[in-house]
Amino acid sequence: xxxxxxxxxxxxxxxxxxxxxxxxxxxxxxxxxxxxxxxxxxxxxxxxxxxxxxxxxxxxxxxxxxxxxxxxxxxxxxxxxxxxxxxxxxxxxxxxxxxxxxxxxxxxxxxxxxxxxxxxxxxxxxxxxxxxxxxxxxxxxxxxxxxxxxxxxxxxxxxx
Numbered sequence: 754x755x756x757x758x759x760x761x762x763x764x765x766x767x768x769x770x771x772x773x774x775x776x777x778x779x780x781x782x783x784x785x786x787x788x789x790x791x792x793x794x795x796x797x798x799x800x801x802x803x804x805x806x807x808x809x810x811x812x813x814x815x816x817x818x819x820x821x822x823x824x825x826x827x828x829x830x831x832x833x834x835x836x837x838x839x840x841x842x843x844x845x846x847x848x849x850x851x852x853x854x855x856x857x858x859x860x861x862x863x864x865x866x867x868x869x870x871x872x873x874x875x876x877x878x879x880x881x882x883x884x885x886x887x888x889x890x891x892x893x894x895x896x897x898x899x900x901x902x903x904x905x906x907x908x909x910x911x912x913x
Contacts, residue, residue: 756847756888757912759810766910772894774805776833776843782868787812788830789822797822803831803887804861804868810845810889811852811861813882820883823849829887840897840905847890847912851883858884 763770777783783803791797799819804811810831814820823829827848836842852858861884862876889912896906 755912756890758808758886758888759805760808761912762889762892762910763807765913769892769894769908769910772896772908773833773843773845773892776836776841776894777803777805779834779836784834786832786834787819788832789819790826790828791818791822792825801831802865802869804864806861806864810887812849812885812887813861813865813879814885815882823885824851824883831887839899840895840902842895843892844895845887845889845892847888849885849887851885853884 757765759770762773777785783805785801785803786798787801788796788798797819801812801814804813814823827850828846829849830844830846833843858880859876862879865879866872866874866876891909891911893910894908896908898904
């Protein structure tokens with residue numbers, strides 16, 4: 754089964770895409786934890802600022818071990834930051850694909866800077882980072898009624 758784009762999740766399960774967007778952007782910018790696969794097969798976890806558009810889920814990644822992990826073995830898992838007041842969460846798995854399209858990079862660079870007007874970066878600063886699209890294979894949305902909810906509600910989806 755091939756991984757799909759964020760746009761396909763919006764089409765197939767708009768409720769899950771909307772919940773995911775809300776949880777990833779709960780702090781006005783995309784924030785999540787990214788898990789990659791190390792060369793020895795073990796997990797590596799990092800914070801990341803995902804970018805969501807109507808088409809895809811993307812991320813700029815500096816030259817780093819996580820970037821090399823994604824180039825070597827594109828499998829990833831991404832989990833939203835914890836929320837205030839409950840244990841709601843969004844989790845997605847799939848394969849990351851490195852992108853080299855200059856137009857896509859320019860559009861996403863502008864979006865990244867627009868979403869973060871207080872940081873002192875320019876488009877050229879982002880040019881030193883690699884751009885990846887995170888394709889989706891599965892996702893999980895968890896909804897709770899606060900911390901310690903004995904009956905969390907889990908909605909699981911798999912790409913078709």
